[in-house]
Structures are given as structure tokens and as C-alpha cells.
Amino acid sequence: MWTAVRKRRSPHRSPPWVHRRGRGEPLAEEARPAVGVRLWVGHARHPVALNSAKEGVSPEAYAMEYHRKYEETFPKFNVDFDNYGHTHDETNTEITREFVERLEDAGYIYEGEILVAWDPEEDQPLPDRYVEGTCPYCGEHARGDECDEGCGRHLEPGEIENPVSTLTGNPAEYREREHKYFAVSELADYLSEFLDRLEGTSNAQNQPREWIEEGLQDWCITRDMDWGIDYPGEEELVLYVWVDAPIEYVSSSKQYSERVGADEYDWEEVWGRNGGDGGEIVHVIGRDIIQHHTIFWPAMLHATDHAEPRAVCATGFVTIDGKGLSTSRNRAIWAEEYLDEGFHPDLLRYYLTTMGGFQQDLDFTWERFQERVNGELVGTVGNFVYRSMLFAARNFDGTPDADVSDEVRERIDAAVEQFESAVKNYDVRTAGDAAVELAQFGNEYIQQHEPWQLEDGSDEQAQVIRDCLQVATAVAVLLEPTCPEKAETVWTQLGIDADVHAAETDAVHTEPGAFDEPDELFEKIEDDRVDELDEALDAKIAAATADEDDTEDDDAETADSAMDESDFEPLIDERIDFDTFESLDIRVGRIESAEGVEGADKLVRLSVDIGVETRQIVAGLKQLHDVDDLTGEKVIVLANLEKAELFGVESNGMVLAAGDQADLLTTSGDAEPGTKVR
RNA sequence: AGCGGGAUGGGAUAGCCAGGAGAUUCCGCCGGGCUCAUAACCCGGAGAUCGGUAGUUCAAAUCUACCUCCCGCUACCA
Numbered sequence: 001m002w003t004a005v006r007k008r009r010s011p012h013r014s015p016p017w018v019h020r021r022g023r024g025e026p027l028a029e030e031a032r033p034a035v036g037v038r039l040w041v042g043h044a045r046h047p048v049a050l051n052s053a054k055e056g057v058s059p060e061a062y063a064m065e066y067h068r069k070y071e072e073t074f075p076k077f078n079v080d081f082d083n084y085g086h087t088h089d090e091t092n093t094e095i096t097r098e099f100v101e102r103l104e105d106a107g108y109i110y111e112g113e114i115l116v117a118w119d120p121e122e123d124q125p126l127p128d129r130y131v132e133g134t135c136p137y138c139g140e141h142a143r144g145d146e147c148d149e150g151c152g153r154h155l156e157p158g159e160i161e162n163p164v165s166t167l168t169g170n171p172a173e174y175r176e177r178e179h180k181y182f183a184v185s186e187l188a189d190y191l192s193e194f195l196d197r198l199e200g201t202s203n204a205q206n207q208p209r210e211w212i213e214e215g216l217q218d219w220c221i222t223r224d225m226d227w228g229i230d231y232p233g234e235e236e237l238v239l240y241v242w243v244d245a246p247i248e249y250v251s252s253s254k255q256y257s258e259r260v261g262a263d264e265y266d267w268e269e270v271w272g273r274n275g276g277d278g279g280e281i282v283h284v285i286g287r288d289i290i291q292h293h294t295i296f297w298p299a300m301l302h303a304t305d306h307a308e309p310r311a312v313c314a315t316g317f318v319t320i321d322g323k324g325l326s327t328s329r330n331r332a333i334w335a336e337e338y339l340d341e342g343f344h345p346d347l348l349r350y351y352l353t354t355m356g357g358f359q360q361d362l363d364f365t366w367e368r369f370q371e372r373v374n375g376e377l378v379g380t381v382g383n384f385v386y387r388s389m390l391f392a393a394r395n396f397d398g399t400p401d402a403d404v405s406d407e408v409r410e411r412i413d414a415a416v417e418q419f420e421s422a423v424k425n426y427d428v429r430t431a432g433d434a435a436v437e438l439a440q441f442g443n444e445y446i447q448q449h450e451p452w453q454l455e456d457g458s459d460e461q462a463q464v465i466r467d468c469l470q471v472a473t474a475v476a477v478l479l480e481p482t483c484p485e486k487a488e489t490v491w492t493q494l495g496i497d498a499d500v501h502a503a504e505t506d507a508v509h510t511e512p513g514a515f516d517e518p519d520e521l522f523e524k525i526e527d528d529r530v531d532e533l534d535e536a537l538d539a540k541i542a543a544a545t546a547d548e549d550d551t552e553d554d555d556a557e558t559a560d561s562a563m564d565e566s567d568f569e570p571l572i573d574e575r576i577d578f579d580t581f582e583s584l585d586i587r588v589g590r591i592e593s594a595e596g597v598e599g600a601d602k603l604v605r606l607s608v609d610i611g612v613e614t615r616q617i618v619a620g621l622k623q624l625h626d627v628d629d630l631t632g633e634k635v636i637v638l639a640n641l642e643k644a645e646l647f648g649v650e651s652n653g654m655v656l657a658a659g660d661q662a663d664l665l666t667t668s669g670d671a672e673p674g675t676k677v678r
Numbered sequence: 679a680g681c682g683g684g685a686u687g688g689g690a691u692a693g694c695c696a697g698g699a700g701a702u703u704c705c706g707c708c709g710g711g712c713u714c715a716u717a718a719c720c721c722g723g724a725g726a727u728c729g730g731u732a733g734u735u736c737a738a739a740u741c742u743a744c745c746u747c748c749c750g751c752u753a754c755c756a
Contacts, residue, residue, distance in 0.1 A: 161756095207682045207751070287683080287750060316683085317749075324749090356690070359683065361749065368689080368705095375705060378716060387715035394714090429691090433704090440704095440718095447712090447719040520716055602679090602755055620755025641756055654756045 063088070073335045077345040078484045083259070085252035087229075087244050092251035096244040097232050102304040108183045109221075116177040116224050119165040131172060133160035161642075177224065180231060185216040187299045194298050199311035200426060201359050203287055208294040219296060246297040249281075250306075271306050278307020282426075287314040287359070313426045316361035318352075320537075330540050333364070341533070346483035347373050347522075353482050354432035366533040370525040376436050377483075381475060382521035384442040385490055388468035389518040391451060398495055398514030399469050400462035408467040409509075411441055412474045416505045419478050435478035442471040469494065474508035476500055486521055493518045585640035586677035587611065588667055589655075594630035604630065605649055610637055611674015618651035621664065636665040636677060 067086050074080065085092070103109050117131040163172040192212055198205050221240045222231050228238035250271055257267035272278030283293050293312050301308055318325060325332050338348060351369055356362050392398060415438040422430035446468050454461040476490035480500050491500040495513030503510075589608040596604055602620040604627055617637065621630070638654040656665045 201683090203683050203750085209682085211681090211752085213681095290682090291751070314683095319749095357684090360691095361684090371689085371705070374716090379718070383715060383718060387718080391714055437704095443715095443718055444720090446714080450712095450714085452714040522716080524716060618754090618756075638756080643756085646754055646756075651756055657755090 076335065076339060077349060083252045083256040085248055085255055087241075087248045087251075089251070091255055092244060092248050093229050095251045095254065096229050096239065096247045099247055099300060099304050100232050100239070100243070103182060103300070106303055108186070108303045110181050110183060110218075111178045112181045112218075112220065113176045114179050114220065115174045117160070117163045117165070117172040118175040119168055119170060119172055121165075121168050121170050131160055131163050131165065133163040133172075179220050180222045180234075180237065181218045182221045182296075182299070182303075184219045184296065184299050187302060188212050188216050190302055191216075191295060191299060194302070194308055195294065198294070198309070200282075200313040201315075203359055204285075204290050204294055204312040204314040207290050211291065211295055216295070242292050242296060243300070246292065246300070249283075271301075273306065276307075280311075281307065281309040282311045282313065283309055284313045284315070287316060290314050311426060313358065316356075316359055319361055319363045321365050322363055330543070333537070344485070344522075346486045347377065349484075350377060350432065350482045354429050354436075356429070358426065358428055366530045366537070370527075370530045373522065374524050377522045378524050380436055380443065381439040381479065384439045384446070384468075385472045385475065386518055386520055388442065388446060388465065388472050389493060389515065392465045392469055393515055393517045395456050396462065396465060397516075399512045400466050402459070402462040402466035404470045404509075405463065405467050408445070408470055412438065412471065412508050415441075415474065415478060416508055420505060431478075432482045435475050435482070438471060438478060439475045442468055442475065445471065469512045470509070473510055473512050477503050477505065477508045477510075489519075489521060583640075584638060586656075587637050587639050588671045588673055588675040588677065589615075589635050589637040590673045591630050591633045591635060594627050596627050603646060603649075606630065606655065608635065608637055608653070608655065609673045610639055610653075611672065615639070615652045616650060617653045617655055618646045618649050619655040619657070621655070621657065633664065634666045634671075634673070636667070 063086075071084060074084075100109070163174070164170070165172040191208070195205055195208060195212075221243050222234070222237040223240050224236065224238070228241065229244045231237040231239055250267070253265075253267040253270060257265050262268075268274050269276055270279035270281070285293055290312070293309070298308050300306075320331055320333065323331060339345070347369070351364070351372055352362065355368075355372070392400065415434050418437075419431050419434040422428075422434065446464065449464040449467075451461045451464040451468075454464070472490060473494055473496065476487040476494075477500065479490075480487035480503065484501060487500045491498070493515055495515040496510055497513070498507070498510065500507070587610045589610040592607040592609050592614060594604050594606050603618055604621045606617045606619060608615050608617050615637070636656040638656060641654045643650060643652050
């Protein structure tokens with residue numbers, strides 16, 4: 001089962017094919033697409049809620065629009081799914097409910113209290129997106145669950161300061177609310193054993209160990225939101241996305257099962273719902289969501305008596321020219337753009353699947369794209385298939401009457417073996433390489449036997465060409481997962497009247513038929529074309545960056561270039577009245593002692609004399625200041641900021657400092673500690 | 679910061695868990711040959727102190743310790 005989950009801002013790749021399991025069968029037996037589930041769950045609900053509000057549409061409509069967009073785009077790249085579901089349909093609502101009920105019955109659910117913003121006038125809880133206020137970290141205006149204008153930090157419920165309800169404009173208050181918790185911590189032993197037998201990539205196996213060893217926290221699985229799947233029996237609570245998201249894997253397979261019939265595919269058997277061992281569940285995900293698939297999800301499955309995943313394969317990220325994708329900066333090559341350039345979808349499929357290691361990040365550049373297309377696809381595969389067929393068409397009107405030699409048959413079998421064992425090991429790259437390497441063998445073979453030196457129409461010539469055509473047939477079979485359309489073209493041109501997409505690996509021995517002169521399989525990409533593409537990409541990024549006041553700092557290399565105006569945060573237009581200013585109790589203080597906070601790399605615990613008393617204040621100052629030099633320094637302190645606890649140390653006030661480096665503010669005269677700043 | 683993943687000739691990779699000759703393969707580069715083909719194939723060549731330092735060992739890319747850089751996850755700039 002291929003499950004691909006994608007998350008906003010974290011584009012990662014997934015191979016275009018994974019496989020289906022039958023119970024106990026090696027995966028490679030059916031190295032063909034099976035039940036694919038693609039979810040838009042990754043569009044985490046909070047951003048969806050926020051963005052939909054911005055655009056004035058309902059979250060459902062917004063999410064469905066994305067769902068549709070993907071649904072349209074994938075077929076263009078010949079990525080298809082046995083079932084393309086989403087988390088918001090009836091099946092998933094129903095099965096999610098069932099999961100939760102099973103969890104409750106098994107005693108894994110309990111209630112706990114958390115702080116929730118509340119609109120006193122409407123007397124209702126406020127979902128994240130209806131709350132605005134001040135970011136507790138940077139002081140910027142923040143809304144919902146993230147500080148979208150300031151530091152970009154994710155904010156937990158209850159963190160926003162001076163919360164205001166966007167429903168009524170009234171100040172909101174925080175109330176304690178009952179929420180549901182899933183006692184994941186009780187499953188620590190199980191999860192630990194589960195990880196021991198989990199297949200897939202090493203990062204997926206190792207990373208979750210951390211959480212287990214540190215002691216698993218129980219998981220709050222409900223939210224006060226107005227969209228999502230209701231918690232059974234609790235009208236005001238909605239389940240957290242990551243509860244119903246993976247359950248969609250189950251739901252989607254059920255839908256598939258219902259469509260094709262249980263004889264063909266029995267979802268209950270696959271998920272072990274009938275008491276059996278289950279099928280083979282393989283998750284192919286991006287490495288940013290390892291936690292959900294190796295802790296929460298198996299915990300849910302286990303607690304509800306389902307089968308566990310066999311493997312979790314976590315890929316790296318895609319970068320462009322060595323830098324991370326950024327849709328807001330338009331550092332991206334959109335599917336439509338790629339196709340509009342006239343490139344065949346198979347080329348990108350090939351590049352993405354056979355470039356680099358599975359776990360590694362994958363860099364895309366137009367240069368390398370050209371290099372690989374021209375070298376491997378045009379030069380090796382295309383060239384071999386074309387020259388063999390051209391020769392065959394001219395001299396034999398297609399496939400000559402001869403038996404395939406043992407040498408060639410064995411080489412083809414070796415390629416199949418390489419392919420199958422790679423698939424078993426989740427090694428997409430090697431599986432893809434099998435086809436190209438076989439074509440390379442073909443080139444060597446035809447070269448060695450020089451059919452053009454042999455008498456036209458002779459038995460010897462027929463033998464060589466027959467061999468080459470069999471290699472071409474086999475190359476198409478092994479190439480099908482990465483380049484399905486091209487594989488089909490080869491088979492068609494070879495005069496094979498069968499569906500290469502349905503072919504199993506033993507189809508490598510299919511006998512080709514009669515045919516005319518073939519067309520060239522792949523087109524070369526010229527150098528000036530690459531230059532154009534690069535320029536276009538640069539221009540696009542520049543344009544997007546120029547008209548945007550993006551404060552994200554993802555370009556480390558510009559860090560020491562001179563700060564021009566655009567590097568500053570924009571001025572806040574909104575004015576405050578004098579009373580508001582008066583409400584700030586700002587004082588001159590003197591640092592009496594300073595020591596680093598244990599375990600923190602920037603935080604310093606200060607004792608600050610502010611005249612009337614001495615305060616303990618924690619401040620993040622280590623990046624610019626030496627802790628030992630701080631004692632005796634005069635500082636400016638915001639005295640009436642609410643107390644907070646950082647790293648277990650109480651901070652009673654705030655020491656003012658400028659910029660990311662925390663350049664301390666001080667006085668230039670001799671103002672005494674305690675003096676008010678006004 | 680903690681935890682993961684990574685660092686191997688210009689590019690991309692294998693090898694590492696179970697240490698051993700001159701470090702794998704592909705691309706690119708230089709020189710030569712051949713030519714049915716969108717030029718592939720053959721021969722030869724340059725190019726890596728296997729991120730750094732120290733250690734274990736007769737022997738280290740591989741094991742150990744510390745460190746640097748990149749990328750994620752978690753986490754703290756009051």
C-alpha cells in the first residue's frame with residue numbers, strides 16, 4: 001500500500017510506484033501500483049482554516065479545491081491511484097468514529113484540561129482562527145496557532161496574549177476546557193518492540209526512539225474547531241487532524257475494496273480486522289512526518305486491534321539549485337510550468353526516482369536534468385532501442401525468426417533479479433537503474449556483435465538482432481514504473497499486442513512481433529534551452545521576492561551583506577494612544593549577577609536591581625554578550641510584563657534588547673536603577 | 679541545545695552494521711580507435727590524504743571519542 005502524505009511547506013518526493021502485498025508474498029511479486037491513498041491531510045488544518053478565511057471561502061471548499069487540483073495534476077504525470085480519497089468523506093468519518101470508540105472501549109482515552117480562548121459574549125469557545133492577539137515570543141500581532149506576522153512560531157492553545165475574539169471584537173478570556181487524551185504512554189513498550197521489527201529507512205526507525213526513551217507524552221487528540229471530524233458524543237470538540245488523517249488510509253482501502261469486491265481486495269484482511277495478521281502496510285512518507293507514522297499511528301492501530309505497518313520509508317526533501325523549495329518565493333517549478341515547457345512527464349519521473357539515495361535530499365537543477373535525460377534516457381535507453389529496431393525493421397521487417405541466446409536471456413534475468421531485490425529493499429533508485437543498465441548492456445552487445453558487418457538477412461545477423469529486440473522488450477518492462485508512457489511506446493513499436501502497464505516481470509521474455517521503422521524515443525535537450533530555463537527560474541524567484549515583505553530568513557548567504565531597508569521589519573501602521581504607552585512600566589536597572597541557564601544556549605538568568613526591588617529575569621542574550629561581562633551593566637527593563645517560566649526558571653520582567661543578536665539597551669547618562677523611562 | 683540523517687575524485691553514488699591488497703559504479707574531463715544509431719562502444723589517461731582531530735589495531739572509509747558543516751524533528755530569545 002502506498003500512502004503518500006504531503007504537508008504544506010515541506011515538499012518531499014515519493015516514488016511513483018510502490019507495491020501491493022499479498023499476505024506473506026514478497027513485495028516484488030506485485031511490483032505494481034496498488035491501493036494508493038493520497039490525502040490532502042498534509043494541508044494541516046490550521047493553515048487551511050487561515051488561508052480559507054483570507055480568501056473568503058469555507059475551509060471545506062478551500063481544501064476541496066486543493067484536492068481537485070491534485071486530482072487533476074497527478075494523472076498528467078501518470079500517477080494514478082486505485083483510490084483517491086480525502087479525510088472528509090463519509091467513509092472516513094464513520095471509520096474514524098469507530099477507531100475512537102474502540103480506543104475508548106479499550107480504556108485508552110481520558111479527559112484532561114487545557115486552556116482555551118473563550119468569547120464571553122457569545123459564550124463559546126474560540127477555535128484558533130478566531131483568536132488574535134500578541135505573540136508571546138516576539139510581541140508581534142499573531143493570530144490563530146501561529147505568529148504569522150512576526151516570528152512565525154507555532155502557538156499552542158492558550159499562548160496568545162491579550163486575546164481578542166475576531167467574532168465580536170471583544171477581548172477573549174481563557175477558560176479551562178475538557179479535552180480528550182490518548183494514553184500513548186501506556187504503549188511505550190509495544191512501540192519499542194514495533195520499531196525493532198519495522199522495515200524501511202533507518203531514519204524512520206531511529207528517530208522515534210527518542211520520544212520513547214524520553215518518556216512518551218499522552219496525546220491531546222481534540223481541538224476546539226468548527227471543522228474537522230466531530231469527536232463522538234462531543235459536539236463542540238473536533239478531532240485533531242492527525243487522528244483522522246492516517247485513518248484515511250484504512251477508509252480509502254475500504255472504498256477500493258467496495259469498488260472491486262472483497263475477492264479482489266479485502267480491506268478487512270489487509271488491516272487485520274478479522275483477527276488475521278493483516279497484509280503488508282507500507283508507508284512512503286516525507287521525513288518530516290515520521291513521528292506521526294511511527295508513534296501515533298501504530299499506537300492507534302495496536303490499541304484498536306489492527307495490523308501494524310510493515311515498513312515506513314521516509315524520503316528526503318526536494319531542493320532546487322541546492323535551496324529549499326518555497327512556494328511563497330516561487331522557488332518552485334510547478335507541474336503545469338514543467339509541462340508547458342513541453343517536457344515529457346516521464347523525464348521528471350525518471351529524474352526524481354533515480355536521483356540520489358532514498359533518504360537523502362534531492363536537488364533539482366535544469367543542468368542535471370539535461371545531463372541525465374541526454375546521457376541516460378537519450379544516449380543509453382533511447383539510442384539502443386532505436387538502433388536495434390531500426391536495423392530490425394530495415395533488414396527483417398521486424399523481429400527476425402531466431403531464438404534468444406542463452407547469454408542474453410541470462411542477462412535479462414539478472415536485470416529482473418536486480419529489479420526485484422531492489423523493490424524488496426525499498427530501493428527505488430536501483431530498481432530504476434536496472435532498466436538503464438540493461439540498455440547499456442544492449443549497447444555493448446550490439447557493438448560487440450556488429451550486425452552491420454554481417455551479411456544482410458543472414459542467420460548470424462538475425463540472431464544478434466533477435467537478441468537485441470528481446471533486450472529492448474525487457475528494458476521496456478523494467479522501465480515501465482519510471483517511464484510508463486515511454487515503455488508503452490516501445491512495446492507498441494515492437495509490435496507487441498499486450499499491455500505493458502499490466503505486465504509482471506516475467507513479461508521480459510515476451511516475444512516481439514513485426515514492425516516498421518521506429519520513431520526516436522526521447523528528445524535531446526539542447527544547451528541553450530537549459531540557459532533559458534535557468535534564466536526564467538531566476539527571474540521568477542526575483543520577481544516573487546521583490547514584491548514581498550517576507551521576513552523569513554532562509555538565505556543564510558545574504559546574512560552578512562549590508563542591511564538595506566528591505567531587511568527591516570515594516571513599520572506598524574497602527575498607532576497607540578498615550579495611555580497605552582503609560583501602561584508600560586519601563587525602568588532603568590542594573591545587572592547584579594548573571595549566569596547561563598542550564599540546558600539553554602541563549603538564555604541567561606539575571607538578577608536585576610530596578611531600584612525598588614531586585615528581579616530575577618531570564619533573557620536570551622548569549623548570542624552577542626559574554627555572560628561574565630553582563631554584571632554591572634545598566635539595562636532597560638519592562639517591569640510589568642507578566643511572569644513567565646523558561647526552562648523551569650521564572651522570569652519576572654523583560655530586559656530590552658535590539659535585534660536578533662540581542663544588543664542590550666542601556667542609558668548614556670547616569671540614570672539610577674529604578675528611574676522610569678518615559 | 680537534545681535527538682536523528684548526511685559529509686567518499688568536478689557532479690552523483692557504493693562500500694560502513696560482521697575492519698584487511700592499488701576504494702565501487704555512473705556522468706563529466708583529456709588522448710586514441712571504431713561507426714548501424716539521437717553518436718554508442720572499445721582502449722588508455724588525469725583527478726579523492728573517504729568532513730576534521732585523536733585513539734584502538736599488525737591493518738581503519740569501516741570501530742571508539744571529541745569536533746566542524748549541511749538537513750530534519752523537538753525545543754527556549756518575556
